[in-house]
Amino acid sequence: MPQYRRFTAEDAIQFANQHSELFGEHSKLTAVSFGDNHMNQVFRVKNQFNTSLIVKQALPFARGLSDRWPLTLDRSRIEAQALQNFAKAAPLLVVEVLHYDVDLAAMLLEDLDHLTLLSTALTEGRQFQQLGSQLAEFIVNAGFANSDFSLDLAAKKSKQIQFLNPEPLQISKDLLFNDPFSNNERNQIDASLYPLAQHIWLDEQLQAKVAALAASFRSKPQTLVHGDLNSSSIFATADQLKVIDAEFTGFGPFGLDAGLFIGSLMLHYCLAPALQPDQSKAKDQQNYLHNQIKLFWQQFQRQFLQICRQQCRDPLFGNELYQQQFVADVLRDLTGYAGCELIRQVIGTFRSPVLSTIKSPAMRLQVSQHALTLGQRLILQHQQVSSIDQLLSWLPTGSPQ
Template structure:
């Protein structure tokens, strides 16, 4: 077995050729380097007949953020195994892993060359009618079938151990649930939002609610999560979406994945107050986004509820009153995690292109303040909201 070394383009070509039967013996292969960041490097390997594959390798000595949380290349194993598991449960909407080499920290993936990154498409105000329903199917099936409803006790505990991911979970714990709520050096707080950030840091009732959500993230291994399911982790075209990049995967609270997706859609909704100048076009696209938020939760809840009713393997969990309670608690968790996503993207270390694409600093500040206000409201009111339409009303009230 080969020892780890950082791939050259030639290495990537050989890796793809060796571990795939798609190219054929007489293929003439070409390599294109797609990304080369301090986290991963990605290559596209293609032949002269139009067949192509992706090689992704985790880079050593990688860090995330300004003080470089140290990460091992084992994150490639997590990514590959999570994607393989999710593909087995929802192949239609998950990228296919064709091969994984633990020692080389390299993954061979299907090429999504005819897909585009969802975040970029939403920034450009492009609409996809199938987005909400397909994301809901992915979430419902991957989360339900890795939960206590579908697994025996021993199998569930084995799953938790298999997908332990302490290094990347620590990043999420810090940048989502801690740093945005204190005056931390990694936060990005320009002068225009300083007053609002200071008020947030001093808001003790808000911080108490966030603490509850952090504890849930730390101690509720309800299902196998993607762990970083934002609009940059979704590839999409006119017919289908595919989920990629699961290196933050672990067993955690179901509402975290769902809330991360809803948060991405709402952040884009807010950004378009500045990204789209023409009022009628802006309102039309923002209504599309709110419709996707509403439909995503409704489709997810309906599918998850059907799975609980028809596929539950735990006798005590077949109780319909319990299932109703579980789904309502899941809704509350989801809305809370949605709020955390909004706040951390407004002032935390992990910036997003939705806001970075705004040309005016004052407009950017206005959108970030709006995101903070909405995030705070969702977190504080999550236990009083019983329906996704109430969330839509709250969004329109705060941003209107």
């Protein structure tokens, strides 16, 4: 039984070579550490023919984060098994886990260097027309497979124990609900945003809505969620999509992943005027993002109700009226979580790095104000949302045509 040690580049090479037949006996392997990850170290192991795999190892601490967030190495096992669980439910839409070692807290993954990180692609103004439908397919199938619609009570409780992940979930709760809505020293805030940030911190009505969303996050274990499904956890091309990085997984509300995804797209919507070279291109990118959000929800609603009709195992949950009410609740939940994600990305501990690339202080302020104002509205009115068109009508420049 190997004892945990922090991998060197040579350790990563040996781990990849030992647990994969991809390289071959005479391969000349190199390993390069890459990425800015606070909780893991990641290596790309490559041979002389540019064939490569990824080695990801959990660290026993969170680099640069508060001591209030202790971490266990078991989260690596949980992440690997969650990715395998998701891949079984949604084939071709999840990064492949080739091997994981519980004692070394390490996993071997396929390399997705032929794809583009979605956050990078959207920042560059690229458009993937299948994005919304592919994410809907992932969330519907992975969510359904781990929910009451598919599992009996004993099976679901067993999965909840398997994926008990309190330390990363505590980090998620703090980063999404606590830090952005209080004057926390970890927050990254431009001085020009302090008046609006202070308004958010002192708004009792907003705070009450955030508390309710946080309570649901903690006490609504509807399905196994990814837990961090924004544009930095998705690789894509025009015809392919892969979800990665499930270290914040655990049981939670069905609308959480959908809300984080939509909140991420809404941030890029707000960013478009500052990132695109002219007004026409910015408008085109906003139209694209608007349409992908709408497509996502339309496909989610259609596919979820369809899989419930075909595969629901509990006759009680097979009631079509209940299923429609469930979907309506998901829309309300995702609206609130999208609002929290927007505000987190602007004034939270790990705000969007794209904001720092906007050279004009006036434009950066305007983009940030639009995102914060939209986030507040989504949170305050999430219980009143009854359609995706209503939600989209709240975007800063209205609904693009």
